[in-house]
Every structure is written in structure tokens, then in C-alpha cells.
Amino acid sequence: MNHEHWDEERIEELLSKVPKIHDTRSKEEVLERLKKDGVFEEEPPKKSPRINLLPWMIAACAVLFIAILIPSLMKKDSTADEASTANDSSGEDMGILGVPDNLEEQEKFVNVMTVGTDNRTAVYPDQTEGNTLFRIGLASKDADSIPVTIVIPNEKILEDFGKNDPSQVEMYKVYAPRLNEQALGFIDYHPYEGEITEKNGKVIHVLPENHPYDVASAALSTYFATLTDTFSSYSEVEFADQNHQPKILKEVGKEYSLQITKETTQYSYFKYVQEDGSAFLAPNFRETFPNVEKAMEALKVNTNDVYQSVILPNVDYSVSVEKDLVKITFKEPLDLFNYNQVEAMQMIEGMLLTAAGFNKAVQFENIVQSEWEGFDFSKPLPIPVGPNKLPYTVLENE
Amino acid sequence: MKESIFHRLYDQYHQDVFQFLVYLVKDRSTAEDLSHEVYVRVLKAYERFQGRSSEKTWLFAIAKNVAIDYFRKKAVRSSRSYTAFDWEREQLVSPVKSPEAFIELNDELRHLLEALEKCTGDQQLVIILRYFQELSIAETAAILNWTEGKVKTTQHRAIKQLRELLSNKKEANQYES
Numbered sequence: 262m263n264h265e266h267w268d269e270e271r272i273e274e275l276l277s278k279v280p281k282i283h284d285t286r287s288k289e290e291v292l293e294r295l296k297k298d299g300v301f302e303e304e305p306p307k308k309s310p311r312i313n314l315l316p317w318m319i320a321a322c323a324v325l326f327i328a329i330l331i332p333s334l335m336k337k338d339s340t341a342d343e344a345s346t347a348n349d350s351s352g353e354d355m356g357i358l359g360v361p362d363n364l365e366e367q368e369k370f371v372n373v374m375t376v377g378t379d380n381r382t383a384v385y386p387d388q389t390e391g392n393t394l395f396r397i398g399l400a401s402k403d404a405d406s407i408p409v410t411i412v413i414p415n416e417k418i419l420e421d422f423g424k425n426d427p428s429q430v431e432m433y434k435v436y437a438p439r440l441n442e443q444a445l446g447f448i449d450y451h452p453y454e455g456e457i458t459e460k461n462g463k464v465i466h467v468l469p470e471n472h473p474y475d476v477a478s479a480a481l482s483t484y485f486a487t488l489t490d491t492f493s494s495y496s497e498v499e500f501a502d503q504n505h506q507p508k509i510l511k512e513v514g515k516e517y518s519l520q521i522t523k524e525t526t527q528y529s530y531f532k533y534v535q536e537d538g539s540a541f542l543a544p545n546f547r548e549t550f551p552n553v554e555k556a557m558e559a560l561k562v563n564t565n566d567v568y569q570s571v572i573l574p575n576v577d578y579s580v581s582v583e584k585d586l587v588k589i590t591f592k593e594p595l596d597l598f599n600y601n602q603v604e605a606m607q608m609i610e611g612m613l614l615t616a617a618g619f620n621k622a623v624q625f626e627n628i629v630q631s632e633w634e635g636f637d638f639s640k641p642l643p644i645p646v647g648p649n650k651l652p653y654t655v656l657e658n659e
Numbered sequence: 660m661k662e663s664i665f666h667r668l669y670d671q672y673h674q675d676v677f678q679f680l681v682y683l684v685k686d687r688s689t690a691e692d693l694s695h696e697v698y699v700r701v702l703k704a705y706e707r708f709q710g711r712s713s714e715k716t717w718l719f720a721i722a723k724n725v726a727i728d729y730f731r732k733k734a735v736r737s738s739r740s741y742t743a744f745d746w747e748r749e750q751l752v753s754p755v756k757s758p759e760a761f762i763e764l765n766d767e768l769r770h771l772l773e774a775l776e777k778c779t780g781d782q783q784l785v786i787i788l789r790y791f792q793e794l795s796i797a798e799t800a801a802i803l804n805w806t807e808g809k810v811k812t813t814q815h816r817a818i819k820q821l822r823e824l825l826s827n828k829k830e831a832n833q834y835e836s
Contacts, residue, residue, distance in 0.1 A: 267821075268822065275768055281674075282681045631727050
């Protein structure tokens with residue numbers, strides 16, 4: 262055998278002669294394994310509509326809000342210290358839910374769990390093609406607003422408005438009355454009492470005499486939060502009476518307009534879980550941050566009992582920022598398949614949404630998977646254009 | 660719907676993708692597991708496949724990612740001090756030293772494949788895609804998400820590296836004898 266002369270031509274010639282290797286399994290065998298893993302099963306519905314929920318009054322929310330939030334705030338320092346413990350215990354919950362201890366088994370478990378589902382919940386730029394986004398803040402039972410993004414096909418927009426580019430106010434007037442908020446587990450809050458109009462890039466809310474939006478401070482918080490989430494593309498919301506004069510809100514006590522600026526919407530995103538287990542990603546009681554580093558660090562700490570940190574148990578990371586890119590470097594290699602896939606996605610999307618508030622993309626470092634759930638971790642991930650995607654069908658629930 | 664997609668993809672590409680995986684991981688059983696994972700990912704993402712690349716290069720790109728994830732996981736498990744796995748620079752070391760398909764090869768080819776395993780991950784992938792799978796430079800570039808220039812350079816360096824490894828082996832053998 263000629264070993265004497267290893268020139269490049271000879272190497273290339275030999276490389277072209279490597280034997281073909283075939284899979285000796287039959288096609289049926291390969292197919293059967295995929296069937297066994299549920300690959301061909303239909304996706305389960307994501308939410309189960311709820312019925313006959315009693316409408317909650319705003320004042321009742323105020324009581325609940327105070328009962329939950331005030332003790333949480335009073336023990337803010339201690340909860341911060343306990344944050345890692347809280348994370349640890351959620352890790353234990355996974356065990357209770359029946360996730361196997363063995364690593365190999367866990368991988369099989371999560372693979373089976375994730376087959377056929379898309380765990381992404383935000384809206385990404387590639388999903389806007391052919392669609393128009395309708396944003397609205399839904400009133401939660403914890404006296405806050407949960408921002409959702411309803412993806413409406415352009416042909417429906419054309420059908421509903423006779424044009425392609427309705428404003429958010431125009432969409433609000435048509436779609437807010439159609440939205441069955443209770444079916445989604447929220448308070449029946451929209452449409453607002455009075456009239457919503459727009460002028461010179463500002464929203465004007467003409468309020469009736471006895472409107473419910475300032476009966477308590479929590480009612481006002483809900484009101485401002487829903488306005489901010491619903492009219493995020495406007496710079497300001499003005500309040501007027503029936504005579505179109507400035508309306509003074511009792512809880513504010515003076516003439517006031519709600520500013521919607523970049524600075525007032527730079528949040529960190531936490532998890533909000535409803536009674537039926539539906540989870541949404543939302544700002545943590547509207548806490549804002551001056552820069553994305555602080556917002557990303559804030560994600561690690563639970564500060565109240567309503568919003569939970571999305572950071573996975575025992576996971577830590579550092580944050581650095583370069584121009585429009587936030588680099589999140591996990592301190593230990595992060596194998597996403599070692600976790601509940603829904604919770605892993607909540608962490609990734611919580612970070613993406615947090616960065617999006619600062620108009621920045623995120624590049625992750627030290628994740629074991631190169632691609633996962635449609636994300637390519639070898640490059641910066643796309644900036645989500647809205648949280649909590651809902652289909653157009655939620656507007657057909659009346 | 661998904662099942663008919665499976666049948667079509669299997670008929671057109673299964674043996675090619677399987678061979679690609681076997682030559683990367685050097686183990687038939689692992690390649691079977693990974694080809695299963697390729698189908699899981701492909702069928703899950705098929706709706707998002709928008710035809711911006713060819714179906715063939717898209718499928719191979721997913722197979723490449725599945726294989727790299729396998730090597731990454733193995734690296735994490737085998738080393739607590741592991742910080743980052745750079746597949747382009749590191750070797751893709753398989754757990755099996757003598758895959759059954761290599762046993763019947765002549766010495767020359769066997770030495771060549773053993774030398775290939777000592778090349779970096781990016782070099783191995785380029786050699787497998789270009790020579791074993793007989794893919795074009797453009798197809799290889801699309802699969803690896805590289806420029807065609809980078810494919811050419813990496814291929815050239817890989818051949819050079821193989822020549823050096825094989826020449827050194829020859830010298831070592833002569834020295835031993």
C-alpha cells in the first residue's frame with residue numbers, strides 16, 4: 262500500500278472514495294419512532310376559555326392590590342434576599358410535576374413535552390408580514406395592566422376599516438368592544454367609558470361625569486397602565502370632560518396628562534400567572550429603569566408576590582452592552598433541555614422583551630444549544646415587536 | 660400533512676443526512692438518534708420554512724445544528740471546567756474510535772479518516788460536506804452560514820492539515836520501525 266506519498270491531490274482523490282454508509286433501518290421503523298414521540302399529533306389548544314367569571318369591580322381590585330402589594334413592598338429587602346431560595350423551590354416543583362431526575366430521561370421528557378408546540382409567546386418581526394398588530398392592555402385582577410398583542414391579518418383590517426393603515430385609536434374603537442376579556446381570564450374593562458379620540462399624535466379621553474377610573478389609587482394605576490399599554494404608539498394621553506375642557510382626576514388633584522415616553526416604558530419583564538395557569542410576561546408593576554443593564558439585573562429578583570422572576574433556578578448571568586446589542590453571558594453552560602421548556606422560553610423572552618424596551622437586541626453566550634425553538638443563538642436574536650401574542654380569533658368571542 | 664412531508668423528505672434526503680451524521684459522530688446508533696431529532700426539528704419548523712434557501716441545504720443546516728448540539732452536550736457532561744464550546748475551532752471528538760464501517764477499509768483510507776478526526780470542527784464539516792456528500796461550495800456555504808470564500812479557505816486548510824498529519828504519522832511509523 263502506498264503510504265509514501267501523501268500529496269494533496271492524492272488526499273482529495275481518496276476523500277472522494279470514502280464508502281457510502283446507509284441507514285439499515287426501514288422507513289417504517291423511522292416513521293414509527295416519530296409517531297411514538299407524538300411528532301404527528303395536532304397541537305393542543307394553548308388556552309382554555311373560562312366562563313361565567315363574576316366581573317370584578319375596580320374598587321375590589323384596589324383592596325386586593327393593597328392587600329398583596331403593601332406587605333410585599335414592606336418586606337422588599339427580605340424578599341430580595343430570598344429570591345434565590347424562591348428560584349430553588351420552583352426547581353423542586355419541577356420534580357413534583359414528575360420530571361425524571363436522570364439527565365437522559367429528562368432530555369427525553371422535555372423532547373416529548375415540546376414536540377408539536379411553539380413555546381414562543383411574543384410577536385417577532387417575521388410574523389408581521391401580511392398582518393397588523395393591535396396592542397391593548399388588559400386589566401388584571403391584581404390592579405395592573407397586562408400588555409397583549411393581537412395579530413390581525415391585513416385582509417381582516419381591509420374588511421373592517423376599508424383601508425390598510427388604521428391608527429391604534431381607530432382599531433381600539435372597533436376591536437375593544439369585540440374583545441371578550443373574561444374569556445381570557447381578565448376583568449371586563451374595555452372599552453373605556455366615555456370617548457377615545459386622537460389629535461396631533463395625542464390620545465384624548467373624554468370622560469363622563471361619574472367615571473370609575475379614579476375611585477381609588479389602584480383604580481388609577483390600572484387606568485394609567487392600560488392606557489400606556491394600549492396607546493404605546495402615542496406620546497401622550499389627555500383627559501377632558503364632556504365640554505372638552507381639561508378633566509382633573511381626583512386621585513391626581515390637578516390638571517395632568519399621561520406622558521408615554523421611552524423612559525416611562527423601559528421595564529423588566531416578569532411572569533404573571535392566572536388562576537387557570539395561563540402565564541403572561543409583563544412589566545413588574547410598571548417599575549422602570551434608566552438603562553438596560555439595571556433592567557436585566559432586576560430580572561433576577563422577586564420583589565412581590567404577583568410577578569415572578571423568569572430566571573431559571575440556579576442560573577446566573579452577566580450583562581454587557583455594546584451599542585444596540587445586549588450581551589447576556591451565562592456563568593455556567595446553559596443546557597435549555599435540562600429545564601421545563603415553557604419556563605426556559607419565559608426566561609429567554611423575558612430578556613428579549615426587556616431589551617426591546619430599550620430598542621436593543623440580545624445576543625446570548627454560553628447556551629449549549631445552537632438553535633432552539635426557532636432561535637439561532639449564534640447571532641443576535643430578533644427584537645420582539647410585542648408581548649403576549651393572541652390570534653385574531655379572540656376578537657370573535659362575543 | 661406532516662406525515663406526507665416526512666415521506667417526501669425521507670425519500671429524497673434520508674440516506675444522505677444519515678451518512679453525514681454517521682461520518683460526524685462515528686456511531687450508527689447515535690446517528691439514528693440524531694436523525695430522529697432532525698426530523699423532529701424539521702417537522703416542527705416546516706411551517707416557518709419560507710423557501711429562502713433550498714430545502715436540501717435547510718435540512719443539512721438543521722442536521723449540522725443537531726450534531727453540534729450533541730457534541731456540545733457531550734463536552735458539558737465530560738468537563739466541569741468547560742466554559743464555551745467553539746465547534747469551529749475545536750475537534751468534534753466522537754466516543755467511538757473504530758466505527759464498524761471503517762474496519763473494512765484499507766489502511767490508507769483508515770489513516771485518512773483517523774487524521775480527519777484530528778482536524779477542527781469546521782474543517783471536518785467542510786470535508787464531509789464537500790467530498791463525502793458531494794455538495795457544491797455554494798451549498799456548503801449555505802449550510803454552514805458562511806461565505807463561499809470561507810468555505811474555500813477552510814477546505815484548503817483542511818487538506819493541508821490532513822497532509823501534515825498523515826506525513827507526520829508516516830515519519831513516526833518509520834521512526835518506530
